[in-house]
Amino acid sequence: MTEFNEKTNRENTRAVKYEFREKLFERNDVLPMWVADMDLPAPQAIQDAIMSRAEHNIYGYTTHDDALLSTIQNWLAKRYQYDVNTDLISFSPGVIPALHALVEAFTEEGDQIVIQPPVYPPFFSVVESHDRTIVENPLVYENNTYRMNFDQLEEQFKQGAKAFILCSPHNPVGRVWTESELKQLADLCVSYNVYLFSDEIHSDIIFSGHQHLPVADLNENISALTFTMMAPSKTFNIAGLQASFTISPDEESKKTLDQQLMKQGAVMLNTIAYTAMEAAYQHGEPWLEDLIKHLEGNYAYLQEQLKPTKVKPVKAEGTYLIWLDFSETGLNHEEIKRKLNHEAKVGLNDGQSFSKEHGDQFMRINIACPREMVEDAVERLVSTFG
Known part of the structure; x- marks a missing residue:
C-alpha cells in the first residue's frame, strides 16, 4: 500500500x-x-526511470518508438478494453495544445463549437482564440449532480455546429458519463455529422461503482468522428513533464492533425516526458x-x-x-x-x-x-x- x-x-x-x-x-x-x-x-518507478535516463547525460532530440506505442496500447486495453491502432496515435505537450490543433485543422473561422459549462476554462479560449463561435450547452444541475441537456444539444447541432468538445470525466463537476449518456451524445454527433473532440485526461481516476468508457469505442460510426485526447499527467502527477497523446479516427485525419501540430511547433516531446510516460503505464x-x-x-x-x-x-x-x-x-x-x-x-x-x-x-x-x-x-x- x-x-x-x-x-x-x-x-x-x-x-x-x-x-x-x-x-x-x-x-x-x-x-x-x-x-x-x-x-x-x-x-517511485517514474522517478527511478527518470534517474536512470538522466545518467546517460545526453538529452538530445528524442522520439517515440514501437515499445512506447505498445505500452500505451496495452494500458488502454487493460483499463478500458479499448483496442487502439497505434498508427493513429499522435503526441503533443498537452491536451490543450492538441485541442488548439484540432480546432484549427478541422474547423473554419466562424464555425460553431459546442462546450458544456461549467467546464475547464481553456475550452472557452481554445474556441475564441481561433475566431470560432462558442455555443454553450450548459449542464443541468439538479439533486446535487449534473446531467446533459440533450434536447438543447440536438437543437444546437441542427443549427450547424461543426464540433463538440467533451470533457469525460467532467472537470469540474466530477461526472463519469454512463454508457447510455455517451451513446445518446454519439448518436447526435453521427446524425448531424459533428466532430467530437474528447478530452479524457482524467479517465484513469474513477471512483468505485463507476466506469470510464472511451466514447470512440462505442461503435464505428462515432469512432469515425472522434479524436480522443489522453495523458498520464493527471493520473500520475507528472503534468509538469508535458506529455499527452491523441488518437485519431483514421490515418488521413492523423496526417492532418500532425501537420497542424508541426505548424504549432509541437513536433516531439522532451526526452524525460517519453521516459516518464512509458514508466507510468508499465509500472504505475x-x-x-x-x-x-x-x-x-x-x-x-x-x-x-x-x-x-x-x-x-x-x-x-x-x-x-x-x-x-x-x-x-x-x-x-x-x-x-x-x-x-x-x-x-x-x-x-x-x-x-x-x-x-x-x-x-x-x-x-x-x-x-x-x-x-x-x-x-x-x-x-x-x-x-x-
Missing part, C-alpha cells in the same frame, strides 16, 4: 500552486487547494489503485465534515477535483471569494472561471493531497461558513 499521507514541502520548487498565491488570492498564507496537480509524490497501476482509495477517503471525509455547513460538495464520481456549492450561504460571488481568501485562507479555483453564469456560487477544491491538508482545509471552511 502506497503511503499518501506524508507531507512533501513544495515551497521553493517554482510550483505554480504555491508561487501564484499572492497573484490569485491576494496573500501568500492561503492553503493552496486549487490547480490540478497533486501534493503527492509520483510513483498498483500505485494508481492505492491513489484512488486515498482520494475516495479524502472525498468521504470532505462530505461528512461539511454536512452541517452551508457548503455542499457536488456528488463526485471521478477525478480529484470536487465542485463545491456555496449557494446556501446566501453570499454573492465576491463575498464568497473574500471570505475564502481572507478569513478561511483557503485557495480554491474560482467558479466563475468555469462559467460566469453557471459557476457564480461554486468553487473547485483539489483533494489530491495528504489527509492532513484536507482536514486543515475543511476545518477552515467549517469555521468560516459553518
Whole structure:
C-alpha cells in the first residue's frame, strides 16, 4: 500500500500552486487547494526511470518508438478494453495544445463549437482564440449532480455546429458519463455529422461503482468522428513533464492533425516526458489503485465534515477535483471569494472561471493531497461558513 499521507514541502520548487498565491488570492498564507496537480509524490518507478535516463547525460532530440506505442496500447486495453491502432496515435505537450490543433485543422473561422459549462476554462479560449463561435450547452444541475441537456444539444447541432468538445470525466463537476449518456451524445454527433473532440485526461481516476468508457469505442460510426485526447499527467502527477497523446479516427485525419501540430511547433516531446510516460503505464497501476482509495477517503471525509455547513460538495464520481456549492450561504460571488481568501485562507479555483453564469456560487477544491491538508482545509471552511 502506497503511503499518501506524508507531507512533501513544495515551497521553493517554482510550483505554480504555491508561487501564484499572492497573484490569485491576494496573500501568500492561503492553503493552496486549487490547480490540478497533486501534493503527492509520483510513483517511485517514474522517478527511478527518470534517474536512470538522466545518467546517460545526453538529452538530445528524442522520439517515440514501437515499445512506447505498445505500452500505451496495452494500458488502454487493460483499463478500458479499448483496442487502439497505434498508427493513429499522435503526441503533443498537452491536451490543450492538441485541442488548439484540432480546432484549427478541422474547423473554419466562424464555425460553431459546442462546450458544456461549467467546464475547464481553456475550452472557452481554445474556441475564441481561433475566431470560432462558442455555443454553450450548459449542464443541468439538479439533486446535487449534473446531467446533459440533450434536447438543447440536438437543437444546437441542427443549427450547424461543426464540433463538440467533451470533457469525460467532467472537470469540474466530477461526472463519469454512463454508457447510455455517451451513446445518446454519439448518436447526435453521427446524425448531424459533428466532430467530437474528447478530452479524457482524467479517465484513469474513477471512483468505485463507476466506469470510464472511451466514447470512440462505442461503435464505428462515432469512432469515425472522434479524436480522443489522453495523458498520464493527471493520473500520475507528472503534468509538469508535458506529455499527452491523441488518437485519431483514421490515418488521413492523423496526417492532418500532425501537420497542424508541426505548424504549432509541437513536433516531439522532451526526452524525460517519453521516459516518464512509458514508466507510468508499465509500472504505475498498483500505485494508481492505492491513489484512488486515498482520494475516495479524502472525498468521504470532505462530505461528512461539511454536512452541517452551508457548503455542499457536488456528488463526485471521478477525478480529484470536487465542485463545491456555496449557494446556501446566501453570499454573492465576491463575498464568497473574500471570505475564502481572507478569513478561511483557503485557495480554491474560482467558479466563475468555469462559467460566469453557471459557476457564480461554486468553487473547485483539489483533494489530491495528504489527509492532513484536507482536514486543515475543511476545518477552515467549517469555521468560516459553518
